Amino acid sequence: MSLDKPARVQVDPETIPQEDAPPQTGTVFNIWYNKWSGGGNQFQLVKAKYKLNVEKDSGYTKANKTDGLKFFCLFFAKGMCTKGKKCEYLHRIPNEFDFLPQTVDCFGREKFSEYKDDMSGIGSFNHVNKTLYIGGLIIKDNTHDLLNKNFRKLGKIVKINVINNKNCGFITFKDEINAQFAKEAMIGQSLYENDILNIKWANEDPNPAAIKQKKRQHEEETFQIVENLLTKFDQSKKIKPNQQQEPEIEEPKEFETPVVEKEIKQIEASNSKSTILNEKSLNYLSLLGKVNQTSTQKKETAPLVSGYESSDDDE
Amino acid sequence: MSEDAPAVCETCLGPNPYLRMTREKNGLECKLCTRPFDVYKWFPIKNGSVKKTIICTTCSKQRNCCQSCLMDLTYGIPIQLRDAALKMAGVENISNQEPQNEISKLYVANNLEQFPKIGGASITSDSDKAREILTKLSMASKNKIAPKSIKNESLPSHINKIDVTKIISKLPLNGSTTPPNDTSITTIFIFGIDDSLPEYKITDFFENLNLKIKNFNCQHKSKAGFLTFQTRSDAEKAMSQIQSPQPGKPGLLVIENIPLRITWGKERSLGNSNLEKLKIGSIISKFIKKLSTNGDNKSSLSLQIENGNKDSNKINNKKKQKIETSKSYKALSKDFEL
Numbered sequence: 200m201s202l203d204k205p206a207r208v209q210v211d212p213e214t215i216p217q218e219d220a221p222p223q224t225g226t227v228f229n230i231w232y233n234k235w236s237g238g239g240n241q242f243q244l245v246k247a248k249y250k251l252n253v254e255k256d257s258g259y260t261k262a263n264k265t266d267g268l269k270f271f272c273l274f275f276a277k278g279m280c281t282k283g284k285k286c287e288y289l290h291r292i293p294n295e296f297d298f299l300p301q302t303v304d305c306f307g308r309e310k311f312s313e314y315k316d317d318m319s320g321i322g323s324f325n326h327v328n329k330t331l332y333i334g335g336l337i338i339k340d341n342t343h344d345l346l347n348k349n350f351r352k353l354g355k356i357v358k359i360n361v362i363n364n365k366n367c368g369f370i371t372f373k374d375e376i377n378a379q380f381a382k383e384a385m386i387g388q389s390l391y392e393n394d395i396l397n398i399k400w401a402n403e404d405p406n407p408a409a410i411k412q413k414k415r416q417h418e419e420e421t422f423q424i425v426e427n428l429l430t431k432f433d434q435s436k437k438i439k440p441n442q443q444q445e446p447e448i449e450e451p452k453e454f455e456t457p458v459v460e461k462e463i464k465q466i467e468a469s470n471s472k473s474t475i476l477n478e479k480s481l482n483y484l485s486l487l488g489k490v491n492q493t494s495t496q497k498k499e500t501a502p503l504v505s506g507y508e509s510s511d512d513d514e
Numbered sequence: 515m516s517e518d519a520p521a522v523c524e525t526c527l528g529p530n531p532y533l534r535m536t537r538e539k540n541g542l543e544c545k546l547c548t549r550p551f552d553v554y555k556w557f558p559i560k561n562g563s564v565k566k567t568i569i570c571t572t573c574s575k576q577r578n579c580c581q582s583c584l585m586d587l588t589y590g591i592p593i594q595l596r597d598a599a600l601k602m603a604g605v606e607n608i609s610n611q612e613p614q615n616e617i618s619k620l621y622v623a624n625n626l627e628q629f630p631k632i633g634g635a636s637i638t639s640d641s642d643k644a645r646e647i648l649t650k651l652s653m654a655s656k657n658k659i660a661p662k663s664i665k666n667e668s669l670p671s672h673i674n675k676i677d678v679t680k681i682i683s684k685l686p687l688n689g690s691t692t693p694p695n696d697t698s699i700t701t702i703f704i705f706g707i708d709d710s711l712p713e714y715k716i717t718d719f720f721e722n723l724n725l726k727i728k729n730f731n732c733q734h735k736s737k738a739g740f741l742t743f744q745t746r747s748d749a750e751k752a753m754s755q756i757q758s759p760q761p762g763k764p765g766l767l768v769i770e771n772i773p774l775r776i777t778w779g780k781e782r783s784l785g786n787s788n789l790e791k792l793k794i795g796s797i798i799s800k801f802i803k804k805l806s807t808n809g810d811n812k813s814s815l816s817l818q819i820e821n822g823n824k825d826s827n828k829i830n831n832k833k834k835q836k837i838e839t840s841k842s843y844k845a846l847s848k849d850f851e852l
Contacts, residue, residue: 267562300526300583301592302568309568312545324545324584325594340783344731351730355714358734363786373714412710421599428589 206258206290208283209275210249221245244335244395247387249278253352257291260284268299270307276384292353293376301327304379318399322379329357329375330404331382333368334397336361337390345390346370353381369401520554520567523580523587528558544570547623548616554581572623678793681783685738687801689777691758691765693750700728700749703779705738705764706802708772715769716741725752735791736784737798753778764805775805 225238256278262269265287272288274280280290293305302324303309310324322328336342343361350356350370354377361368372378386398404410520535527533533556541553551570558565567581574581579593586596686703704716713732720727720741725748732739743749756765756776764775785791 265561267559270563300585302582302584307563327594343733344729347730347732351717355712355718357712357714359713359732360734362788373712408709416710417598418602421595421602424591424595425599428591 202257202259202263202291204258205284206260206275206280206286207256208281209251209256210279210281212281215281244387244397246389246395247277250388251276251278251384253292258284260286260288260290262287262289268307270299270303271305271380273306273308273383276306276380278384293374293380295355295374297376299376305376306379306383314400318402322400327375328400329373329378330369330371330401331378332399332401333370333385334366334399335395336366336368337394338363338366339391342368342390349385349388349390350381353377353384369404518552518571520552520581521571521574521579521587522554522567522582523585523590525585525590526558526565526580526582527556528562530558530560533558542568544568544573544623546570546573547619549620549623570623576623673789673793673796676789676793678785678790678797681785681790681794682797684782685784686777686779687764687798689764689779690762691753691756691777693753694778697746699778699780700744700746701740701742701779701781702749702753703738703740703777704732704767704774705776705798706772706774707732707734707737707739709734711770711772713739716774719767719769720752723752723755731781731784733784733791735788735795737795737802738784740779740781740784742781749778760805773802773806775802 221233221235223235224243225235227235227237229236256275260272260282261284270288271293272280272286272290274282275286275288275290280286284290288306297305299305301310304321308321310321312323312325314320314323314326318332333346336346338361343359346359346361346368347356350359355373357371357373359368359370370378370381372381382398382400385396388396390396404413535554535556538553538555540550542551543549544551546569549570549572551567553566555564555566557563565582569579569581569584571581574587577584577593578587579585580587584593585591586593589596591599685705687705689703707716713730716732716739717727717730720743726744727741728744729742730739731741743752753765753776756767758765764777767774767776785794
């Protein structure tokens, strides 16, 4: 996506009515959440008034000129940012090169440790979820096409699955960041005239084939990251061999060794039980033994060095 | 460093060595154990956004992770990924069972010493040990990743009752790469789409050729999809990029080692219910297999042509083509029946 043009103002601020409260459903109006409280538990999705037009709306903003972490504009995603190029958040579609910490979503909102009970909201930092649940669909012949048309602009799609007899669907993105963006961009929108999309995070696919596939994918990703780590590690060791070792001496804590011993015992125990894993765990044991030796050696040297230093200072 | 300094990783702290932090006593509740803890806030970059710790020191020690970004302190990778990697390395004794309800979360956090470290924290907090395991894992990875095997997934038993011959008969399975006379057709039919092949890999292939895609109706369950281009010329360009190993038969495009077959075709239904789609998928995968075996015969034939005897082979070719064209749908429908 080219960003050679400034972001346009999506909504003229003067056209926004002062009182934008939803119809009264409770006794007290909470201005922070723009919701009524105190009434019954009737949650109603409101049809969105505005919609993001990816080609026309995206452009550069103030955020493109600053350093550091940059987040995407939530109002841009909903198609209602009144600031245009003066906005301090990004006005574009996230791509695979955007990196964000896993504790926040792409709009900079903090995630939680678990999902809400109804799987709505910002999501969890303990799970990587790339799949959205689309509820409130009206199934027609071209539902799949319309979903594809609307969501393809918001990120790279891995799979769209429409479940005809349940009026819902699932969309899997390549990157989680696009799923986060698409969730906010399409919530409350409609494909036809009288439907409102209700978008939530998807639960994990219980289909055994899907689980297998996910597991394999996950393994491949892990291997790749581990290999990247190793090369990084080797490079840093070659460059600064001495500086690397120093913190290692400082770091070990008192309760480390008992933990290691515990592990060895546990492995020995498991070893006697299972004969299949014999070779593996034996290898691991020998490795552990080596590690143990080196770590104890270091611990011996560390106080010695510091002892000399302190005595030198005293004299 | 004083004892109650936060455990935060280098990337979170930012480049400034003279960092100023503010501390708020019991400012927030820890996102993992829900106990109040001292919140630290700082600016990693001048005029940038503020960062703060979101979990307590106890929880971070238990998991050997950064208090702000929850990445592993030694490696800077997510802790779930770290635990998964260690599990694959054959470290069986990792207990990554996080307490589920609020009371047990509090209990575990309050009695830290009694519990072993959660997940792979006990390993990565010792950097030498972690390195050994990582090397081992990378060795294992070279042997372990097996080539993708195409397996026939078990289908539900009552699938035989479903009749999809009407839908199948409308699909252009026997189409070709030669453009049809009807110039309004800008759609190509792609079949053989494996479950593991993401949609974007196919669209990316065409978009990298500077072709504009209008719509892609991709049904992974049916193992097929209709890709519509914005203009006819784009569609023709796309088809010219696709090799056709057998003239008069669907073209072949290999993405990610998955052979896709491509023909021209109008958009049709690919099944309505889940079972219909699954059945169509199984039929299409059978058909793909058949095509590929035919293709092998053909390629061996083309080798013969290179060796000489051109004239006789040409005749052979013509004969073969005639046979192929005379093969009507009826002959194939027998193979479709499961």
